[in-house]
Amino acid sequence: MKNRFYFYITILLFAKIFAQAALPNLDNLSNAQLDQIRKASLSNSEANSQDQIQIDNNKFTKPSEVKLESLPGRGNEEFFGYSFFNRPINFFDNIPTPANFKLAAGDEIVLSLWGETNSRESFVLNKNGSIYYSNIGFINLSNKTIKEAELLLSEKLISIYSTLQDKETQLDVELGKTKSINVYFTGQVTNPGISLVHPFTDVFSALVQSGGINSNGSLRNVKLIRNGKTYNIYDFYSFFLSGIDNFSSDRLLDGDIIHIPQVEKRVEIRGAVNSPSFFELLPNENYKDLLNYASGYTKNASSIISVIQIIPISSRDSDDVARKSLNLKRGDELNTLSINNGDRFIVNSITTNDISARILGRVKNPGEYQIPDNYSLKSLLNLAGGFQDPNYVNSINLENIKILRKSKNTVNNLEFSVNYADADNFIVEPNDTIIVYRDSNYMFSKTFSISGEVNFPGSYQVKKGLKIGDAIINAGGYTSFANEEVVKITINGSQLNNFYVDSEVLDGMEIIIPPLIKTIEVSGNVYNPGILDISSEKLTIAGAIQASGGLKVSTKRNKIIVTNANGKSYKPSFFQKQFKRLDYGDVISVPTKERDLDITQLVSDVSNTLANLLAIFIIIDRVNDTN
Numbered sequence: 029m030k031n032r033f034y035f036y037i038t039i040l041l042f043a044k045i046f047a048q049a050a051l052p053n054l055d056n057l058s059n060a061q062l063d064q065i066r067k068a069s070l071s072n073s074e075a076n077s078q079d080q081i082q083i084d085n086n087k088f089t090k091p092s093e094v095k096l097e098s099l100p101g102r103g104n105e106e107f108f109g110y111s112f113f114n115r116p117i118n119f120f121d122n123i124p125t126p127a128n129f130k131l132a133a134g135d136e137i138v139l140s141l142w143g144e145t146n147s148r149e150s151f152v153l154n155k156n157g158s159i160y161y162s163n164i165g166f167i168n169l170s171n172k173t174i175k176e177a178e179l180l181l182s183e184k185l186i187s188i189y190s191t192l193q194d195k196e197t198q199l200d201v202e203l204g205k206t207k208s209i210n211v212y213f214t215g216q217v218t219n220p221g222i223s224l225v226h227p228f229t230d231v232f233s234a235l236v237q238s239g240g241i242n243s244n245g246s247l248r249n250v251k252l253i254r255n256g257k258t259y260n261i262y263d264f265y266s267f268f269l270s271g272i273d274n275f276s277s278d279r280l281l282d283g284d285i286i287h288i289p290q291v292e293k294r295v296e297i298r299g300a301v302n303s304p305s306f307f308e309l310l311p312n313e314n315y316k317d318l319l320n321y322a323s324g325y326t327k328n329a330s331s332i333i334s335v336i337q338i339i340p341i342s343s344r345d346s347d348d349v350a351r352k353s354l355n356l357k358r359g360d361e362l363n364t365l366s367i368n369n370g371d372r373f374i375v376n377s378i379t380t381n382d383i384s385a386r387i388l389g390r391v392k393n394p395g396e397y398q399i400p401d402n403y404s405l406k407s408l409l410n411l412a413g414g415f416q417d418p419n420y421v422n423s424i425n426l427e428n429i430k431i432l433r434k435s436k437n438t439v440n441n442l443e444f445s446v447n448y449a450d451a452d453n454f455i456v457e458p459n460d461t462i463i464v465y466r467d468s469n470y471m472f473s474k475t476f477s478i479s480g481e482v483n484f485p486g487s488y489q490v491k492k493g494l495k496i497g498d499a500i501i502n503a504g505g506y507t508s509f510a511n512e513e514v515v516k517i518t519i520n521g522s523q524l525n526n527f528y529v530d531s532e533v534l535d536g537m538e539i540i541i542p543p544l545i546k547t548i549e550v551s552g553n554v555y556n557p558g559i560l561d562i563s564s565e566k567l568t569i570a571g572a573i574q575a576s577g578g579l580k581v582s583t584k585r586n587k588i589i590v591t592n593a594n595g596k597s598y599k600p601s602f603f604q605k606q607f608k609r610l611d612y613g614d615v616i617s618v619p620t621k622e623r624d625l626d627i628t629q630l631v632s633d634v635s636n637t638l639a640n641l642l643a644i645f646i647i648i649d650r651v652n653d654t655n
Contacts, residue, residue, distance in 0.1 A: 062389050062463050066430060066443070107294070108305040108321065109247045109268050113240030125203045126228055128277055131169045131177060133157050135227070136204030139181065143197040145189050150204055163188055177201050211280055213238050215288035216245025230276045231262055231286055245288040248308050252278065253285035265308070269321060295367055297322045299375035300329035309367060316363045318373065330376040331358050338370040385456050387412045389464035390424045399456055405431065406451035408462065415448065424448075425465040432461040474535035478503045481510030481541045490535050497529035499539060509543045511612060514593040516540040523595050542593055548610050550576040552618035553583045566609040569600050572616055582621040589617045 057065075131137070133155045140148045151159035157170020167184055169177045178201040182192055191197040206227040211234055213220050218239035225234045231252055235241060241250075250262040259278070266272040291308050295318060298304045302323035309318060315333075319325070335354040344350055356362045384396045385408060392413030399408065409429070414420045426448040433442040446454050456462070474490040476499070483504025496515065506512050517524040518538045533539075546563035555577025560567065569590060573579060588605070591597040593613025600608065610616075 057389055059465050059468065062465060065388065065461075066432060066463055106305065107243050108303075108307050109264060110241060110243060112264075112268060113236050115236060125174060127175075128173065128279070129203070129228060130171050130173055130279055131157065132171070132227075132279075132281055134207040134209075134282070136206070137169070137174075137177065138202050138204045140200045140202070141185075141189065141197055143195075144191040145197045161185070174201055174203060209280060209282040209284075211238075212283075212285040213288075214285060216242050216290055217286075217288050218242050225280065227279075229280050230278060231280065232264070232267070232275050234280055234286060241288050244290055246291050246308060248310055249289050249292075251287040251289070252280075253287055254281065254283075259284075263310075265321065293367070293369045295369070295371045295373065297373040297375065300326045300377045301375050302326055314363050314367065315365055315373065318367070325375060326377075328377045330378050332356070332376050333358065333362060334374040334376060335362075335365070336372040336374070338368050340368060383458045385458065385460040385462060387462045387464065390414065390466045391464050392417075392420065399458065403456050404452050405429070405446060405454040405456050405462070406448070408456050409448065409451060409464070412464075423467055425467045428465060430463040430465075431456070432463070433457060434459055476533050476535065476537040476539065478539040478541070481507040481543050483507055490533055490537075494533045495530045496527065496533055496539060499533050500529075500541065506541065510541050511544040511593060513611060514542055514613060516542065516594050525596050542613070544612060546612050548572055548613070549615045550618065551615065553580045553620040554578065554618050555580060562610065562612070566611075568607060568609060569605040569616060572610060573618065579618065580620075584619040584621050587619045589619075591615045591617065 131153055133153050136150055136152045137159070138148065138150050151161075153159060153169060156166075156168065158166040158168045160166055161184070164184055164187065167181065169180065172180065178199065181201060182199050185199065186192045189197050192199060208224040209227055209229075210222055211225050211229075212222050213235075217235070218241065223234075223238045225237050229237065231250060235250075241247065247268075248263045248265055250264065252259045252262070260275075262275045264275075266274065293309045293311070294306055295309060296306045297318055301319070302325070304322060307318055307321045333356055335356060337352050337354065339350055339352060354365075356365070383400075384398050386396050387394050387408065391409065394412065397408060397411060409415055414424060429446050429448060429451065431444040431446060431454070433444070435442045444454070475487050476490055477485075477487045478499060479485045482500060483506075485503065488499065488502065496517070500506070500515075515529065516539075517527050518540070519534060519536055524537075547559050547561055548567070549559050550572055551557045554573060557576060560572055560575055567575065569588070579585070586599075588600060589597050590600055590610070591614065592611060
């Protein structure tokens with residue numbers, strides 16, 4: 029029992045360490061972390077013999093947890109296409125008029141003439157789509173583009189302005205104000221009913237403006253109904269998948285109806301395809317069309333496709349057997365398969381023999397590498413990089429490269445220690461794990477950063493004896509906007525308070541030079557807390573409190589705190605409050621006393637309680653006397 033207890037504790041500790049992650053950044057592992065991996069790998073337990081360890085950013089996970097392509101799970105449940113409608117569209121009054129925009133009742137046009145004749149008039153198309161022009165009468169512009177309207181008006185107005193004929197008078201038509209139109213949305217839409225939409229709107233953008241289509245609605249049988257008849261039917265898949273636009277040329281008119289019927293056939297395709305999802309199929313479409321919508325097979329796709337079909341009610345013997353499973357090869361049999369609503373297609377992945385070895389630690393490109401027969405350790409190490417770099421190789425422990433190898437015949441896995449000079453003679457095997465340690469004697473460069481109001485902010489190398497003041501000078505000195513009296517220092521995100529400009533720069537230090545802001549702040553128990561401008565005259569602490577309305581009652585006068593812009597705080601004495609001038613960026617915090625005990629109220633409450641108790645005793649005594 030005791031041994032089992034320790035075993036469970038060990039498993040829990042490794043579960044904490046081996047959290048899920050991906051493969052990059054393996055070179056960030058410390059020697060101690062590499063030792064942890066090595067110790068874990070040397071245990072030849074059943075779990076360890078079945079699972080390899082993957083590392084990233086000091087965390088670990090099993091391949092079975094990340095290779096989702098081989099699993100037939102549903103994954104992302106979003107149905108294809110509906111997210112296209114989840115985007116806001118903003119229209120503006122000055123949006124350019126589309127070339128195919130056609131005029132209709134309620135639209136305004138602006139007619140301009142210049143040259144021999146100069147005029148500018150606005151006309152609103154009546155309910156018949158016409159305008160009335162003096163000395164000509166009604167001119168019907170309904171269903172005409174702006175260009176067509178311009179040509180028609182030129183022809184009509186020549187009878188009045190003959191100079192239009194020889195171009196001595198020019199004519200121009202532009203769209204004036206347009207009115208929003210009422211469009212009705214019915215069926216499987218997010219917000220059914222009537223909606224106001226922009227007059228330049230087509231069916232697609234109208235659906236976006238109204239909130240889109242719900243997941244039960246068809247994206248392939250969208251109907252535009254006009255004057256009680258189906259004006260057009262749109263299949264948005266051609267737009268989503270191929271960019272074919274068959275809807276923007278149909279301008280919506282006031283009173284149009286957009287109807288979204290229910291999806292009749294939706295099927296799922298998962299596994300080794302490029303875009304797995306749920307797709308809507310038309311009655312005449314087959315597996316080939318479905319595969320096209322899923323963007324084809326991945327490079328790891330098998331020739332076998334698993335199909336889970338729902339048996340139609342008319343063909344079922346029992347609801348207990350409502351599904352059937354098929355394993356079909358690519359080809360005619362699959363393409364001619366009759367597909368039912370709710371069917372699932374799972375494209376299996378090919379299986380491969382693992383002929384890879386893994387390199388961890390101090391190499392330029394840690395990770396997995398495929399190895400041929402008789403592949404030497406030196407060749408693999410050189411492939412991972414760093415050993416041919418004269419500078420980088422100084423940071424590698426060349427004398428103690430570890431190779432961990434699984435073994436069937438021993439309790440523990442095998443471990444080899446190889447010098448890089450002898451690595452040509454060591455042959456790597458599949459599933460080997462190679463651990464390359466850092467050289468503990470190699471000193472990695474230490475850096476600090478400087479930011480804010482200096483001329484050259486950035487990261488710099490720490491040099492022995494470098495002072496904070498010198499670091500600021502090396503960064504180009506202060507800008508004209510800097511608060512030269514204030515320097516903020518943080519190390520690993522924590523503020524450092526006990527420093528001076530001649531303090532030594534440390535590894536990981538961040539030096540921050542804030543901008544000069546000629547204000548102070550008074551917060552807490554004053555009548556007017558807030559910001560005070562001291563650009564023209566600096567204030568004392570007492571003066572700043574007075575300028576903020578003065579202290580309220582119940583103030584802890586001896587607990588007032590002043591915090592400088594560099595983060596340092598102090599509790600001012602009486603004389604400092606009266607005479608010390610505040611610096612830019614100072615914050616005065618005025619605390620409130622805890623509420624004192626109100627003796628008068630306490631005595632009153634106790635007296636009332638005693639009086640009530642006395643009255644109760646008297647009543648009880650009288651009742652006893654009566655009995």
